[in-house]
Amino acid sequence: xxxxxxxxxxxxxxxxxxxxxxxxxxxxxxxxxxxxxxxxxxxxxxxxxxxxxxxxxxxxxxxxxxxxxxxxxxxxxxxxxxxxxxxxxxxxxxxxxxxxxxxxxxxxxxxxxxxxxxxxxxxxxxxxxxxxxxxxxxxxxxxxxxxxxxxxxxxxxxxxxxxxxxxxxxxxxxxxxxxxxxxxxxxxxxxxxxxxxxxxxxxxxxxxxxxxxxxxxxxxxxxxxxxxxxxxxxxxxxxxxxxxxxxxxxxxxxxxxxxxxxxxxxxxxxxxxxxxxxxxxxxxxxxxxxxxxxxxxxxxxxxxxxxxxxxxxxxxxxxxxxxxxxxxxxxxxxxxxxxxxxxxxxxxxxxxxxxxxxxxxxxxxxxxxxxxxxxxxxxxxxxxxxxxxxxxxxxxxxxxxxxxxxxxxxxxxxxxxxxxxxxxxxxxxxxxxxxxxxxxxxxxxxxxxxxxxxxxxxxxx
Amino acid sequence: xxxxxxxxxxxxxxxxxxxxxxxxxxxxxxxxxxxxxxxxxxxxxxxxxxxxxxxxxxxxxxxxxxxxxxxxxxxxxxxxxxxxxxxxxxxxxxxxxxxxxxxxxxxxxxxxxxxxxxxxxxxxxxxxxxxxxxxxxxxxxxxxxxxxxxxxxxxxxxxxxxxxxxxxxxxxxxxxxxxxxxxxxxxxxxxxxxxxxxxxxxxxxxxxxxxxxxxxxxxxxxxxxxxxxxxxxxxxxxxxxxxxxxxxxxxxxxxxxxxxxxxxxxxxxxxxxxxxxxxxxxxxxxxxxxxxxxxxxxxxxxxxxxxxxxxxxxxxxxxxxxxxxxxxxxxxxxxxxxxxxxxxxxxxxxxxxxxxxxxxxxxxxxxxxxxxxxxxxxxxxxxxxxxxxxxxxxxxxxxxxxxxxxxxxxxxxxxxxxxxxxxxxxxxxxxxxxxxxxxxxxxxxxxxxxxxxxxxxxxxxxxxxxxxxxxxxxxxxxxxxxxxxxxxxxxxxxxxxxxxxxxxxxxxxx
Numbered sequence: 001x002x003x004x005x006x007x008x009x010x011x012x013x014x015x016x017x018x019x020x021x022x023x024x025x026x027x028x029x030x031x032x033x034x035x036x037x038x039x040x041x042x043x044x045x046x047x048x049x050x051x052x053x054x055x056x057x058x059x060x061x062x063x064x065x066x067x068x069x070x071x072x073x074x075x076x077x078x079x080x081x082x083x084x085x086x087x088x089x090x091x092x093x094x095x096x097x098x099x100x101x102x103x104x105x106x107x108x109x110x111x112x113x114x115x116x117x118x119x120x121x122x123x124x125x126x127x128x129x130x131x132x133x134x135x136x137x138x139x140x141x142x143x144x145x146x147x148x149x150x151x152x153x154x155x156x157x158x159x160x161x162x163x164x165x166x167x168x169x170x171x172x173x174x175x176x177x178x179x180x181x182x183x184x185x186x187x188x189x190x191x192x193x194x195x196x197x198x199x200x201x202x203x204x205x206x207x208x209x210x211x212x213x214x215x216x217x218x219x220x221x222x223x224x225x226x227x228x229x230x231x232x233x234x235x236x237x238x239x240x241x242x243x244x245x246x247x248x249x250x251x252x253x254x255x256x257x258x259x260x261x262x263x264x265x266x267x268x269x270x271x272x273x274x275x276x277x278x279x280x281x282x283x284x285x286x287x288x289x290x291x292x293x294x295x296x297x298x299x300x301x302x303x304x305x306x307x308x309x310x311x312x313x314x315x316x317x318x319x320x321x322x323x324x325x326x327x328x329x330x331x332x333x334x335x336x337x338x339x340x341x342x343x344x345x346x347x348x349x350x351x352x353x354x355x356x357x358x359x360x361x362x363x364x365x366x367x368x369x370x371x372x373x374x375x376x377x378x379x380x381x382x383x384x385x386x387x388x389x390x391x392x393x394x395x396x397x398x399x400x401x402x403x404x405x406x407x408x409x410x411x412x413x414x415x416x417x418x419x420x421x422x423x424x425x426x427x428x429x430x431x432x433x434x435x436x437x438x439x440x441x442x443x444x445x446x447x448x449x450x451x452x453x454x455x456x457x458x459x460x461x
Numbered sequence: 462x463x464x465x466x467x468x469x470x471x472x473x474x475x476x477x478x479x480x481x482x483x484x485x486x487x488x489x490x491x492x493x494x495x496x497x498x499x500x501x502x503x504x505x506x507x508x509x510x511x512x513x514x515x516x517x518x519x520x521x522x523x524x525x526x527x528x529x530x531x532x533x534x535x536x537x538x539x540x541x542x543x544x545x546x547x548x549x550x551x552x553x554x555x556x557x558x559x560x561x562x563x564x565x566x567x568x569x570x571x572x573x574x575x576x577x578x579x580x581x582x583x584x585x586x587x588x589x590x591x592x593x594x595x596x597x598x599x600x601x602x603x604x605x606x607x608x609x610x611x612x613x614x615x616x617x618x619x620x621x622x623x624x625x626x627x628x629x630x631x632x633x634x635x636x637x638x639x640x641x642x643x644x645x646x647x648x649x650x651x652x653x654x655x656x657x658x659x660x661x662x663x664x665x666x667x668x669x670x671x672x673x674x675x676x677x678x679x680x681x682x683x684x685x686x687x688x689x690x691x692x693x694x695x696x697x698x699x700x701x702x703x704x705x706x707x708x709x710x711x712x713x714x715x716x717x718x719x720x721x722x723x724x725x726x727x728x729x730x731x732x733x734x735x736x737x738x739x740x741x742x743x744x745x746x747x748x749x750x751x752x753x754x755x756x757x758x759x760x761x762x763x764x765x766x767x768x769x770x771x772x773x774x775x776x777x778x779x780x781x782x783x784x785x786x787x788x789x790x791x792x793x794x795x796x797x798x799x800x801x802x803x804x805x806x807x808x809x810x811x812x813x814x815x816x817x818x819x820x821x822x823x824x825x826x827x828x829x830x831x832x833x834x835x836x837x838x839x840x841x842x843x844x845x846x847x848x849x850x851x852x853x854x855x856x857x858x859x860x861x862x863x864x865x866x867x868x869x870x871x872x873x874x875x876x877x878x879x880x881x882x883x884x885x886x887x888x889x890x891x892x893x894x895x896x897x898x899x900x901x902x903x904x905x906x907x908x909x910x911x912x913x914x915x916x917x918x919x920x921x922x923x924x925x926x927x928x929x930x931x932x933x934x935x936x937x938x939x940x941x942x943x944x945x946x947x948x949x950x951x952x953x954x955x956x957x958x959x960x961x962x963x964x965x966x967x968x969x970x971x
Contacts, residue, residue, distance in 0.1 A: 022595040023602040024552060025579045026559075031550025046944060052618045052649030054526025055550065061889060062556035071893070075944050078890040079522035079869040090622060090650050104520035104958060108870050108949045120548060120619040121650060124588060150550035151585050151619055387606055409559065413575050428556040 026386030026410040028329075028354040028427060029192065031150035032117075034059040035158030039115035040076030041190035042166075042217065043224035046111040047075070048143075050098045050129060051119025053084035055150075063155070066409075067427050068194035068434035081105045085121045095127050102136055102143065112225040113170060115162060116145035123149030137169065142225070144169035156329075156355055159189055160247045166228060167251070174232030174256060181286065182234040183207065184215045184252075186245025187266065188331060194429045198438030199266075203240065206441050209298065210277050210291035212284065232256045235284060240266055242330040242368065243361035264368050266331055268339035269445040270302040298442045305446050312453065318460045320453070321421060323347045323398045327389055327407040328426040329355035330365050333380070335440065336406055336425065339448075341373050348372070349403050350396040351380045352389050354426075386410045393418075404452065421455050464739050464840060469628050469644050471664040471735075473652035478734075478836040480654050481515040481864060485956045488830070488862035492849045495837035513837050518959030524866050525888070526649030528615050530658025533558045535613035535645060535665070536578050537565070537688070537709040538716065542603040545580045546596050546627060547617030552580030565688025565710055568907060579603055583619060593625050600634050600642065610713035611641040611670055613662075621648030641669040641713075654834045654866065656731055656809070662708060663736035666716050667743060675720035675744055681705050682767070683725040683746065685733035689909035693726075696913055699780040700764075700773040707736070720744035723771045726763070728912055729753065730811035730839045730848055738840035750845040755815030756822045757785070758855045760913050766845075784914040795921035796824040802928070805881035805900075807831040807872070807891050810864075811839075812908070814848040816885050816920075819911045821856040823921050829861035829879035831872065833888065863955070869894050870945060874955030876900065883927050885920075899938030901930040 033055055036047035049056045060078045064070045072078065083089065083097050098116070105114065118129050133145040146165040148158045163186075185203060188196045197219045204216040215227045215234060237252055237260035239245040249260035261283045267273040274295050281291045313320070324346050326333045330353045340346040357365060362382065369380045383389050393405070393414060402420035405411050409430040415422040424432050425439070438444035439451075465472060474480035484491060494513045528545070532554045536543040545551050555578045562576045579602060581595045596614065603612050612634075614627055627644045635642035643665040647658050683705045684693045693704045705715055705722055719725075725740055726749045727733025737748035751766035752759040761781055768777030804825040806816045810832040820827050839846050852859075861878050865871045867890045876884075876898060884902045886892045892902035903923050905911070911920040943950070954960070 021598050021602055022582050023579045023599045024549060024582045025577070025602075025606070026575065027549060027552040027555050027580060029549065030553040031548055033550060034553065049523065052526055053524035053653070054529050054649045054655070056523030057525050057890070058529060058553050059550065060523070062553040065889065066556045066560050074942060077869075077893060079867065082521060082523040084521050084524045084653070085618075086650050086653055090618075100519045101521065104518070107958075108520050108946060109944050110946045111944065120550075120617070121622065124619065124622045150548035151583055151588050154549060387602075409556075410575060413573075428559075430556065430560045 024385045029154040032148035032153045032158030033119050034155035035162045037191035038159045038162045044112040047080050048116045049082040050122045055119045056080050056082045064191045066430040068429050114143040117148045120150045163248050179233045180235045182213045184234045184237045187240040190218045192427050198436045199440045202438040202441035209294040211286045242365050266335040269343040270299045302442045321404040323349040323403040325350040325405050327352045348378050349398045353382050390414050470646040471661045473657040480836050482834045482866035483516040484864035488859040489853050516959035525655040527647040527658030531615040531645050531647045534662040534708045537562045539712050541611040542577045542609040543613045544599045546620050548583045551617045568690045614644045618649045643669045660735040667739045670716045671720045672717045678721045679723050681722040683722045685727040689907045692909045700776045731809050734839040750843040752851040753815045756818035788914045803881045805884040808887045811848045814852045831863045835864045871955035897941040899934045901927045903927045
């Protein structure tokens with residue numbers, strides 16, 4: 001388009017026409033090196049970053065701080081070891097500097113495992129990071145590396161690289177016997193998902209409730225590297241997400257001959273959670289009767305609370321939103337939509353998936369939304385640029401009253417414009433403080449209901 | 462030494478000012494070693510006159526880069542757009558600076574909105590074939606989406622290494638769009654200290670936004686600041702002066718009129734150094750050569766100098782007398798309540814000098830302080846701006862004065878040396894450690910909080926609030942786990958690794 005043409009068009013016409021380009025405004029994911037969070041999400045594991053002076057800080061402050069103010073935990077935070085590469089490393093390479101940093105990290109820091117991650121500089125100048133790390137591995141130092149230069153992919157793909165690095169370089173081969181009833185869980189992306197700590201804890205709780213022993217792998221409920229060492233002994237892998245973790249599960253199947261169960265929908269609420277648990281019980285061949293006892297007990301509690309809630313849901317004078325939009329990555333988007341449609345009877349207006357899932361998984365994700373309920377089918381859109389996302393929302397008809405938007409901080413202005421309500425459920429959630437809160441399973445669903453309707457009610461006068 | 466405003470690339474701080482990021486000793490020693498007066502540190506440190514000896518250790522923790530400062534400066538200009546010419550990871554900074562921008566707008570009573578940063582989202586193939594086409598596309602997107610009054614372009618490590626010709630794209634589109642399109646060279650690896658990013662932004666503004674044929678406004682004063690509350694308007698009103706706030710939250714027009722002001726001041730010489738000097742050099746706008754406005758000594762001198770330059774001496778004396786009388790009774794009460802308390806300041810360099818002065822006015826003991834870098838001289842090279850010497854001369858020495866670029870592993874030992882009751886801090890990374898040791902922190906998100914006469918009262922009140930948090934911190938300290946080895950925590954010299962390496966390099970370690 002020529003400059004003159006651009007000037008002639010009115011602002012509105014331009015907005016309507018804007019085509020997808022390379023530009024990303026108001027980001028919804030970070031780059032591969034942000035997978036340093038996948039390392040420090042494991043108790044007593046510390047990342048070592050080989051990158052420019054701003055990379056580690058930038059990923060932490062944005063992914064873990066201004067996103068629920070989660071904090072860095074034991075081995076994370078803005079001050080993870082970093083080479084803080086300078087012009088010297090750009091010109092002469094950074095291997096010597098990395099070697100020095102790793103050696104010094106061993107003197108200063110107490111960790112069960114170090115994970116070296118590289119940034120753009122190292123990957124562009126071609127440092128042979130593998131050979132530097134190997135020197136330490138040969139000395140028996142628990143250390144692995146992953147090449148996570150920022151131009152190579154986002155933090156979702158970086159997460160799988162880090163996971164793979166730990167499995168291949170630290171856990172290693174295993175020919176031992178399988179322990180039946182043990183499962184490895186691969187699910188939410190740590191830290192990027194604002195509620196991952198609480199959610200993984202709830203997943204572990206309900207899976208244990210039906211009789212499994214759970215390697216949850218990340219977060220405060222994980223036993224750290226001992227649990228990771230136990231990965232090969234598990235009976236099976238559970239991938240509880242639309243696509244993240246599938247590559248890992250496929251790798252584990254190949255490496256250890258371990259089967260996996262893929263459940264794309266993270267369950268929220270009794271209906272979905274009970275169905276999920278029954279599916280797992282079936283797959284794992286667990287004691288059905290014992291499992292049913294747990295399910296019944298959980299459902300009983302859940303529905304007593306729902307009865308209490310129904311007074312409000314039926315009688316609240318000032319009206320509740322009837323339509324919703326979700327702007328977020330596929331895992332939470334699918335989970336929320338399933339719950340809102342099937343259990344609450346709220347109408348989906350617009351659903352946008354923002355994490356740029358690999359092409360090969362997209363059709364599967366679309367299909368999940370097309371069959372979201374017996375009587376509801378939705379077409380999702382894949383979009384990463386918030387400018388375009390907000391245009392899509394503006395162009396959506398939400399009926400006669402404003403929608404409730406499940407999104408991020410980026411939607412705050414848009415929601416004001418629409419006079420709707422916002423629940424920040426994903427990266428970045430800069431106006432939420434999150435400790436152990438969970439929105440999944442039985443208990444998380446109740447918290448989610450509290451959050452949705454507190455938001456609605458508190459905005460009513 | 463004149464600033465070179467003719468090339469698009471700013472000269473970095475270590476080259477211009479001899480900036481260092483690691484040092485340990487007494488404030489008086491550092492001030493003596495710094496160039497203003499007092500010369501170099503001896504034969505070991507090279508030929509540059511203002512070279513201060515620097516300790517470089519093998520262990521380093523994540524720092525901050527120049528590009529981040531470009532994001533938080535150029536990216537927070539209200540009717541401009543900043544393009545981050547980078548892979549998506551650099552775009553992560555949009556999150557924090559959006560938060561700071563929104564809250565800053567609210568503090569300044571401006572309409573709250575999201576910032577406008579666009580990442581060119583470079584990928585592997587762009588590393589091979591170059592990313593300038595994507596840059597051009599993003600500039601056009603910025604134009605179509607926002608019709609900005611100016612477009613800034615921040616470079617990244619990746620684009621610096623692959624050598625994208627950002628300057629020629631910028632100048633071509635500047636001509637076509639008829640707005641300033643300003644390349645800011647801020648590759649993270651180019652400078653060891655992030656403050657070079659302030660300079661990069663200010664360099665671009667002076668070169669391409671500031672009006673070249675200024676119509677002087679004799680009552681306008683440039684205030685170089687970040688996002689803090691508007692404390693300058695009421696102060697300067699007493700002298701019949703108006704405030705032109707830059708760089709964050711300014712409009713492009715406010716930046717354009719920088720050359721028309723009667724004077725330039727800042728809340729911190731670190732931040733203001735480059736822009737204030739450039740405006741004086743290129744447009745004759747005088748920079749106020751005075752200590753920073755903290756404590757009675759600094760604020761009095763600062764107001765008097767501003768009044769002298771703008772011809773308002775009488776108003777200044779009346780204002781100074783009125784303010785002294787107003788704040789002294791409450792200050793006396795605060796001194797009583799803070800008696801015996803020990804504070805510790807961990808902030809940017811010149812800002813720390815100001816904060817320590819305020820703590821001393823409050824009667825708080827300050828035996829130690831950490832600054833993230835040290836500039837042996839500011840761009841004006843005027844000794845009246847020697848903020849460290851001003852501190853030492855007026856408020857006494859700080860025996861443990863360390864320069865450490867946000868290195869948490871050293872911070873542990875630094876706190877052990879002086880065992881403060883609280884810390885003052887702005888940047889992330891250190892306060893969580895202090896917290897886990899039982900020491901509460903007063904984060905100064907509003908950087909104007911401690912400024913001027915009222916600032917002494919503000920800070921006193923804040924410290925009282927913070928001390929109450931001791932209960933939370935004691936409980937936490939009793940149950941905390943640090944990731945540092947016991948051997949390291951027992952180490953009494955936080956700079957030992959660097960000293961060892963230095964000695965080994967000289968071959969004389971024993």
